[in-house]
Amino acid sequence: MNKINQNHIGTNFDDFLEKTQLLDEVIGISHKHVLSMQIKLAMEKKHITKAEMAKKMHTSRSAVDRLLNPNNPNTTLDTIDRACIALGMRLNISLI
Template sequence: MTNKHIGSSLDDFLKEEGMFEEAAAHALKRVLATQIAEAMDAEGLTKTAMARRMKTSRAQLDRLLDPNNEKVQLDTVQRAASAVGRTLRIELA
């Protein structure tokens, strides 16, 4: 018996297994958390200073920076981007 996944892409495999949406959301959150953390480092911002700039709590910032927490509100991400002098771009592809 041959493996039907040989030669297919990871995206194809995840779609066939019904896991693509979840994997894509997790990957997106991981990238976003990394970009925010790197921007904070570039600005020399501590978590406390970043939370103050965002006008939020350290706990909410920790949730934003947690790559495993995918439940983050768009306005929180926008405030984080603004706090490090960046803009948030979102598009449907």
């Protein structure tokens, strides 16, 4: 197994994204991906369909589709909170 010389690797990917001013955008997109995946998994675990989820959230099925779409960045905090309540969960947000 070859040993890599750490002095000649260069910068890491976060440095690249920051230099190209994409880091904040990438972080935001990844947060949405994580949230939509967690909601999908909770729905599957509780055997809740999209139609049932929409009814519990007092919204339309297309709104649930947008919530579950990891590429849709326009999900509001209120929508995420209502999804958590519909699943019997709590939303926990922190700033670091």
